[in-house]
Amino acid sequence: MSPRIVELRTRILKKNDEVARTLRARFADQGTFVVSLVSGPGAGKTELLQRTLEALRGTLRVAALVGDLATENDARRLSASGAPARQIVTGSVCHLEAQMVADALAEWQADRLDLLFIENVGNLVCPASFDLGEDLRVALLSVTDGEDKPLKYPPLFNSADLFVISKVDLSHAVGFDRSAALRALESVRPGATVLEVSARTGAGMDEWLSELRRRQADKRTER
Amino acid sequence: MSPRIVELRTRILKKNDEVARTLRARFADQGTFVVSLVSGPGAGKTELLQRTLEALRGTLRVAALVGDLATENDARRLSASGAPARQIVTGSVCHLEAQMVADALAEWQADRLDLLFIENVGNLVCPASFDLGEDLRVALLSVTDGEDKPLKYPPLFNSADLFVISKVDLSHAVGFDRSAALRALESVRPGATVLEVSARTGAGMDEWLSELRRRQADKRTER
Numbered sequence: 001m002s003p004r005i006v007e008l009r010t011r012i013l014k015k016n017d018e019v020a021r022t023l024r025a026r027f028a029d030q031g032t033f034v035v036s037l038v039s040g041p042g043a044g045k046t047e048l049l050q051r052t053l054e055a056l057r058g059t060l061r062v063a064a065l066v067g068d069l070a071t072e073n074d075a076r077r078l079s080a081s082g083a084p085a086r087q088i089v090t091g092s093v094c095h096l097e098a099q100m101v102a103d104a105l106a107e108w109q110a111d112r113l114d115l116l117f118i119e120n121v122g123n124l125v126c127p128a129s130f131d132l133g134e135d136l137r138v139a140l141l142s143v144t145d146g147e148d149k150p151l152k153y154p155p156l157f158n159s160a161d162l163f164v165i166s167k168v169d170l171s172h173a174v175g176f177d178r179s180a181a182l183r184a185l186e187s188v189r190p191g192a193t194v195l196e197v198s199a200r201t202g203a204g205m206d207e208w209l210s211e212l213r214r215r216q217a218d219k220r221t222e223r
Numbered sequence: 224m225s226p227r228i229v230e231l232r233t234r235i236l237k238k239n240d241e242v243a244r245t246l247r248a249r250f251a252d253q254g255t256f257v258v259s260l261v262s263g264p265g266a267g268k269t270e271l272l273q274r275t276l277e278a279l280r281g282t283l284r285v286a287a288l289v290g291d292l293a294t295e296n297d298a299r300r301l302s303a304s305g306a307p308a309r310q311i312v313t314g315s316v317c318h319l320e321a322q323m324v325a326d327a328l329a330e331w332q333a334d335r336l337d338l339l340f341i342e343n344v345g346n347l348v349c350p351a352s353f354d355l356g357e358d359l360r361v362a363l364l365s366v367t368d369g370e371d372k373p374l375k376y377p378p379l380f381n382s383a384d385l386f387v388i389s390k391v392d393l394s395h396a397v398g399f400d401r402s403a404a405l406r407a408l409e410s411v412r413p414g415a416t417v418l419e420v421s422a423r424t425g426a427g428m429d430e431w432l433s434e435l436r437r438r439q440a441d442k443r444t445e446r
Contacts, residue, residue: 008231040263040264040265040345041263041264041347041368041369041372041375041376042263042265042266042365042367042368042369042372043265068375069348069375069376069377069378070374070375070376070377071371071374071375073371073374073375092348092378094317094346094348094349121348122263122347122375123317123346123347123348124264124345124346125292125315125317125344125346125349126317126348126349142265142367144265144365144367144390144393144397145264145265146264146265148294148296149264149265151293151294151296152264152291152292152293152294152296152345153264153292153293154292154293155292155315167367170367170393170396170397173393173396174393
């Protein structure tokens with residue numbers, strides 16, 4: 001990469017960090033726990049999120065923002081959960097930036113949320129370096145993805161706080177090598193929690209929801 | 224995006240186009256038919272390529288270049304086919320560029336190939352605008368990817384000449400909606416050929432191999 005590109009990139013990231021810091025302070029103020037989801041395309045972020053919103057909306061005020069280059073499909077799918085959901089259309093940009101989140105929230109009554117989810121654009125590269133002001137970044141690795149994806153895309157997996165192995169109902173059909181996947185995750189992010197979930201069958205959903213509830217309650221207590 | 228970024232981007236793409244043009248002329252000179260593969264991560268490019276190299280190497284001089292941010296895993300997998308394969312490690316870059324292809328070929332005895340495959344980095348955004356001098360760009364859509372991925376990532380799917388719906392052995396397990404996928408592909412790239420393949424079971428492999436053989440022979444005849 002040319003030095004000029006590197007310099008511009010550094011400046012963009014610095015600006016993003018400032019906006020993310022402001023967002024994080026505002027979320028802390030409002031007592032909103034913010035969870036972002038990253039993964040490659042098709043790892044099942046939207047499906048997991050839809051089930052999660054359905055399960056939590058009875059007891060917590062939840063909402064979701066979802067990024068895609070084009071279409072409002074995912075916001076439509078998420079709205080079916082009964083929780084508010086908004087699409088961020090990024091055009092040609094392969095990740096969300098903190099400013100896009102700030103803009104989407106500005107047009108929206110989002111100040112009284114317990115839990116806000118941000119679903120990033122499906123991409124294993126671009127979202128890595130962009131802080132969105134989230135409290136928790138969750139990276140999904142689908143059993144259909146290939147066990148070595150964390151080794152091939154270390155920055156993204158390294159930027160996550162928690163891992164979800166998704167679509168585990170397909171493990172047998174695709175010949176998923178669970179220990180190889182766990183080893184790969186452990187090597188890019190030693191010690192991180194790994195949950196194994198199928199949003200479709202519901203397997204592992206209880207552990208995932210408990211983890212979210214616990215972390216959301218912890219943040220509330222800290223205030 | 225800022226005007227300066229747009230300007231820089233335009234310059235990078237222009238330079239890439241020049242290198243790609245040189246590559247294309249050289250491939251034409253050498254009678255090498257060049258096929259690139261693009262898709263999101265985990266759509267099965269490497270598996271398809273491995274089976275393809277195995278099937279073709281008896282009758283054609285074939286080889287493969289494969290791009291990833293990190294690891295030489297894929298080149299190792301592809302070499303198991305018995306055909307020569309080389310890894311291009313892109314570092315933090317989320318796509319291949321024509322210059323990377325030129326550099327990899329310069330260090331390599333690749334002037335007497337009938338068919339060269341170039342497997343791009345698994346990414347549904349970045350590779351779209353980078354011409355690699357290929358004759359044929361194939362985009363894979365896995366049945367596990369979600370039928371609306373072409374609508375969500377139009378530039379990439381639009382840049383392809385041929386589509387492969389991959390992992391069709393999993394169609395039933397994932398509840399794949401075939402007509403929705405075909406509609407989505409048709410809408411971003413009307414009239415393009417769509418092949419349906421499982422590299423694992425071999426379903427559709429004959430059609431895929433015939434298509435490659437036919438196009439390779441056509442190029443040879445044109446000289």
